[in-house]
Amino acid sequence: MGDAEVNTLWQAVCGADDQSAFRTLFDGFYQRLVRFAADLAGTREAAEEIVSDVFVQLWKNRRQTGGVIRLKTYLYTAVRHRSYNYVRDHQQHRWLGLDSIEEPAETGQHPSLEWKELQQQLDAAVDRLSPQCRTVFRMVREEGFKYKEVAAILDISPRTVETQLVRAVTRLRETLQAVQHPVR
């Protein structure tokens, strides 16, 4: 969904209480926001709840927020805030799994890989990135956000966004090299 389309739909929601436009926006953003929230909040269940809640508030507040906001940035920012609140409120019960600790990429055993397998290896490498690094990578790659937008949403400096993205790319290139030139 392009920015212009999002904007048109959002205007219909604010101006005309258009529920079907709201539904289209919801369909367009829900799964992506859930993935984003799951990255931050740790569990899929929590992520679904957080995103649902953001949409509830969005509909309720549609008149007050109308026109003045860029919806996409707003949604990601709102989800991030709620995810952080969630993590803070559940901190004492949340343990980081061992596999979430950043590890060097596995050395591939297959000299020639099919594209599909390669993609899976790279997906796995992305999963192994540090949480912030992974979030930044996904936001730029999958959501097409600019550095500045990522910085605003995550409340970090644009410089950090760039550093993290370079780090992610470095890690992926290492993965690719390991796959192509396995250590014998």
Next chain:
Amino acid sequence: MTDEQRLNELITARLAGTIDTDGMAELESLLQRYPEQRASYSLLEQYWDAVPVAGQAPGDIFRDIMAVAEPAHPSPEKTIKKGGIYRLRWYWGAAAVTLLGLFFLFRPDGRAYQQVVRTADGERKTFRLSDASTVHLNGGSQLRCVLDGSGRELWLEGEAYFEVAPDPARPFVVHASGVNIHALGTAFNVKAYHGQPSCETTLLEGAVEVYADKTPDSRIRLRPYEKVSLDGTASIAAPIKKINLKTIRAGAPATLPVATPLADSSLTETAWVSNRLQFDEMDFEELARLLQRWYGVSITFRDEKPKHYVFSGAFAGETVTQALDALQLTEDFRYEVQGNNITIFGTSTKK
């Protein structure tokens, strides 16, 4: 910087679309110098562009959301007849939201009506008034509401958080411990438990005016994130404390357009709305009163010493014994549980 590091930077810029023509030229010359990098570079590019397609959300999730966001409530006249109180599905609080203890009294003319909502200790309720305002009622509290065509008046004993639906034609006034809080569309917390010396009002959003019964001409106007503590029986109304929340607000981008912050849970005054029991530098005696209301238990101290321990912290999903166990990590005390009664004593005073 090594060529390898530079290559990483340039490839990142290329993928993210921030590279300029000079950068492109530099990248090209580096790839010519290290031709073995070209294959992995193009694979990475291919991977970058193959963005997974996010599926569509199941339709029932959307229906659930709309059921909460837009409860199908009837017109105000019908609402009055039906009682006009709606249960709001409360995503955040895990507390069971019950509507027991809710009474309706109708005036003879059937127009204006009164609702009374009560919570027992250990119980928290969230409900919606017929004007679409939302009220969260903390434990051990009572709220009496009279809503009619000309005004909205509420009488509180205990603690409540209000999210007021804007309606300039009908002022929204909360009366608590001889203090009156006059609100327009706004979100604020009022704490006025019986036995508490003053009534505390914390404003999260919008504007409220606070004044004591005795001094209706001396009104205090609060700005968001200000708190006023007012003794309704005192003769002079003066703000006792302002809360400064610069640090909390700094995290939020200035443009954040959230119109109704759902009770800022990072704030001690409203943490309870998010089902958090939060306390800052509170002595154990006072904390015990808080725990009593929160968990619906009775706590007594067998000796003096533990009463003066000071704690800061927050509880979310803990049981009362888990909470006490956590407190034991900081200070030395013991406790005994017998049914609903908990006795706290120092470690030196063993039975």
